[in-house]
Amino acid sequence: MKKILLIIPAYNEQYNILDTVTSITKSKLKNKVDYIVINDGSKDKTGLICDENNINHIDLIHNLGIGGAVQTGYKYAVNNDYDIAVQFDGDGQHDINYVEKIIDPIIKGKCNMCIGSRFILPNKEGFKSSKSRRVGIKVISAFIKIFTKNKIYDPTSGFRAVDKKVMLEFINEYPTEYPEPISTVMLLKMKYEISEVPVMMHHRKEGESSIHTWKSVYYMINVLLSILITSIRRY
Amino acid sequence: MISESLRLVSLLFLLVIILIVTFFVRKHRITIKYSLIWYFCTIVLLLFVVFPPILVWLTKMLGIQVASNLLFLLVIAFLFIVTISLTIIVSNQKEQIKLLIQEISILKEKVKNENKFK
Numbered sequence: 001m002k003k004i005l006l007i008i009p010a011y012n013e014q015y016n017i018l019d020t021v022t023s024i025t026k027s028k029l030k031n032k033v034d035y036i037v038i039n040d041g042s043k044d045k046t047g048l049i050c051d052e053n054n055i056n057h058i059d060l061i062h063n064l065g066i067g068g069a070v071q072t073g074y075k076y077a078v079n080n081d082y083d084i085a086v087q088f089d090g091d092g093q094h095d096i097n098y099v100e101k102i103i104d105p106i107i108k109g110k111c112n113m114c115i116g117s118r119f120i121l122p123n124k125e126g127f128k129s130s131k132s133r134r135v136g137i138k139v140i141s142a143f144i145k146i147f148t149k150n151k152i153y154d155p156t157s158g159f160r161a162v163d164k165k166v167m168l169e170f171i172n173e174y175p176t177e178y179p180e181p182i183s184t185v186m187l188l189k190m191k192y193e194i195s196e197v198p199v200m201m202h203h204r205k206e207g208e209s210s211i212h213t214w215k216s217v218y219y220m221i222n223v224l225l226s227i228l229i230t231s232i233r234r235y
Numbered sequence: 236m237i238s239e240s241l242r243l244v245s246l247l248f249l250l251v252i253i254l255i256v257t258f259f260v261r262k263h264r265i266t267i268k269y270s271l272i273w274y275f276c277t278i279v280l281l282l283f284v285v286f287p288p289i290l291v292w293l294t295k296m297l298g299i300q301v302a303s304n305l306l307f308l309l310v311i312a313f314l315f316i317v318t319i320s321l322t323i324i325v326s327n328q329k330e331q332i333k334l335l336i337q338e339i340s341i342l343k344e345k346v347k348n349e350n351k352f353k
Contacts, residue, residue, distance in 0.1 A: 058344045062336050072337045079341070176333070 002083040002107060006035040006099070007073030009066055010090035014044040020090050021055050027096045031103070036076050037090065040069040067179035074162075074170040086161040094159045098199040102161045105195050112166045112192040115152065115184075116159035116199035136220055140181050143224055147231035148188040153196055155181040166192060175230075178223045185230045237287050237302040245284045245306065249277050272320055276313035283309065 006024060010017050017037065024035050036056055039047045041063035050057040058072060070087060077085040084103050088094050098116055105114045118129070119137070129137070137156050145151050158180055162170070166187060175182035187194060256273045259265040283290040283306065294302045 058340050060336055060340045061343070064333060064336055068333050068337065071333075072340060075337060076341060176329075 002031065002103075003081065004031055004033045004084045004086065004099075004103060005073075005077045005080070005082040006033060006086050006088045007070060007077065008035060008037045008088050008090045009040060009069040009073065010037055010042065010046050011040040011063070011066070011069070012042045012044045012046060013090045014042070014046050014049055016092045017046055017055070017090050018049055018053060020088075020092055021053070023096050024088075027099075029096070029100055031100065033086075033099060034082075035088070036073055038069040038073050038076075040064055040066070065176055067174055067176035070179060071170060071174035074167050074174065078164075078167050078171050082167075083164055084161055085167055087158055089158050093201050093203070095200065095202065098159070098197075099161075101197050101199065102159065105197065106161050106163050110193070111195040113160060113162045113184075113187055113194045115154060115157050115194065115196045116201075117154035117157055117196035118199065118201055119153040120196055120198050132216065136216065139220065140223055140227070143227050144181065144185055144188070147227060148185060150188050150194065152184055152188075152194065155184050157199075159199060159201070175226070178219075178226055181223055182226050182230055185227050186233075186235065189231065189233070190235045237290060237306070241303055241306070242284055242287065245280070249281050249284065253277050253281075269324070272317055276317065280306075280309060280313065 008017075008020060013020075021035065021037065024033065027033075034056070036058060037050055039050060039057055039059045041060045047057075047059050049055070050059075058076065060069060060072060064072070073087070074085055084106055086099055086102060088096075088099070094116070102114050102116050105111050119134075137154065140155050141152055144155055160180075169187070169190065169192075170183070173186070175186065184194065252273070256265065256270055256277075260267065260270045283293075287302070290302050290305060294300075294305045297305065299305050299308075
């Protein structure tokens with residue numbers, strides 16, 4: 001039996017974190033799944049709620065941003081000898097019932113990372129983000145295709161599972177900014193296999209996504225430049 | 236040629252920079268390692284100002300019209316070197332701080348869990 005860990009980064013998620021963790025502990029999956037919440041120096045009561053409800057969590061002593069938080073999760077996974085780590089958002093966007101679908105290709109050894117994708121067939125339903133964001137994701141996807149020759153349909157999805165080899169890469173180097181698309185490019189450069197499986201996502205329950213509309217142009221320029229720079233880096 | 240007044244101003248300017256850097260190095264506010272780049276840059280510039288023939292020769296070699304232009308170019312080049320090296324240092328430190336935060340946080344969680352079972 002493979003040891004599986006869900007890594008749940010949480011920054012100011014006091015209204016969502018308990019629901020997310022309850023959905024995990026109450027789920028009836030075939031595989032036994034552990035979880036760890038990484039409280040990324042939240043300014044609200046996220047840490048307190050984790051303490052009171054005996055939620056397995058690490059409090060980062062200072063805010064690191066999503067990349068640093070997730071990397072802490074990978075370090076925890078390696079320290080505790082997990083075989084598969086799944087990144088799972090603390091804001092209620094991701095559905096625990098898709099975890100088995102995402103880890104399946106990795107258990108079978110078909111790939112090193114498997115992304116839960118909103119944009120591959122047969123996936124007609126579910127929350128697919130706003131129109132403008134879909135266009136943005138398409139551009140990022142096209143950019144990755146140009147620089148790595150691989151088509152990744154949902155490179156910004158934070159719902160992804162990785163095997164031990166990738167975990168060991170991630171504890172050494174994990175991008176702090178825009179970690180989802182950048183880590184994807186990084187792995188492709190390192191010649192790891194990445195596949196995608198269709199998943200449905202929910203709307204965010206509370207709070208705002210970390211990508212604000214007025215910042216989206218800035219975000220796009222940064223991500224595209226970062227992809228370019230990552231693709232010329234030596235690994 | 237380079238005018239005497241520009242020579243004098245440059246000389247004073249460089250000496251002030253060297254004095255400031257030395258002041259902070261003596262007070263242990265700048266580490267020896269990071270003061271070196273400042274000494275290196277200012278001393279090279281000082282050479283050109285104290286011995287103008289070197290500057291004039293280099294100006295002709297590079298096809299620059301006025302020697303003072305080369306002096307400004309050198310100053311800008313050295314500022315680039317200093318800022319790029321600062322960027323490298325900041326990147327390094329960011330990585331180190333991140334590592335510290337992560338490891339301490341993981342340790343704290345471990346200690347907390349061990350105390351629970353006691």
